[in-house]
Amino acid sequence: MSLVIFDLDNTLLADDSDFLWGQFLVSQGMVDSTFYELANQHFYEDYKLGTLDINEFLAFALKPLADININHLFRLRAQFIEKVIKPILLTPAKTLIEHHKSKGDTLIVITATNKFVTEPIVNLYGIDNLLATVPEFKQGRFTGQVAGIPCFQEGKVKLLNEWLKTSEINLTDSWFYSDSHNDLPLLNTVDNPVAVDPDDQLRNAAEQQKWPIISLRECT
Numbered sequence: 001m002s003l004v005i006f007d008l009d010n011t012l013l014a015d016d017s018d019f020l021w022g023q024f025l026v027s028q029g030m031v032d033s034t035f036y037e038l039a040n041q042h043f044y045e046d047y048k049l050g051t052l053d054i055n056e057f058l059a060f061a062l063k064p065l066a067d068i069n070i071n072h073l074f075r076l077r078a079q080f081i082e083k084v085i086k087p088i089l090l091t092p093a094k095t096l097i098e099h100h101k102s103k104g105d106t107l108i109v110i111t112a113t114n115k116f117v118t119e120p121i122v123n124l125y126g127i128d129n130l131l132a133t134v135p136e137f138k139q140g141r142f143t144g145q146v147a148g149i150p151c152f153q154e155g156k157v158k159l160l161n162e163w164l165k166t167s168e169i170n171l172t173d174s175w176f177y178s179d180s181h182n183d184l185p186l187l188n189t190v191d192n193p194v195a196v197d198p199d200d201q202l203r204n205a206a207e208q209q210k211w212p213i214i215s216l217r218e219c220t
Helices: 017-027 033-049 052-061 062-066 069-088 091-102 115-124 154-165 180-188 200-211
Strands: 003-006 106-114 130-137 142-147 174-178 192-196
Touching: 003 142, 017 033, 017 106, 017 115, 052 106, 052 142, 062 142, 069 115, 069 142, 091 106, 106 115, 106 154, 106 174, 115 130, 115 200, 130 154, 154 180, 174 180, 180 200, 192 200
Parallel strands: 003 106, 003 174, 106 130, 174 192
Antiparallel strands: 130 142
16 A cells, blocks of 8 residues: 555646636636736746746735635635536546555645645545645635645645654655656655656656656547
């Protein structure tokens, strides 16, 4: 039995839930369309290039959680999951998850996207454990700030190590599936790194280190 770690966006999903949540807020008229859409695209390009200022991005991305009425926010999230996320769930990803479950492995998703957005997505895949960037929540509302450290790049490794201290699990024969070169710190930590539909930088690294490269995208 092994610890099996999954990235979420563009790994178990056929797109990026963080970016799509921003676009969804634009489509619902919940944020200024011109500013927000351009900024959302800018941050997403920075992420893909590996130049994202995570603190600057989170100040942008978490602000709507603080600005929108909490009850309306949860209704929006339910609509987002139904209309946007369910169509991009990947059947091969479900098969891979079930394969590891059948072996008795412990599964966890570790994602930079905030927990408010990702928790219901991870539940759809039947995975019990999640490490994500945590939006601060006080006195019945989100504050727009981050609680703890962002779950991004080296932050994923730090948060995983903290989580391991609370469990009887270790990294012996561990796995990590990811699409992004931003996850190289964690990919280099596990025993079995796997590149999933990787970006060019991760593909190059995987080829150089002879890591498996797989696809979870539907065949067309």
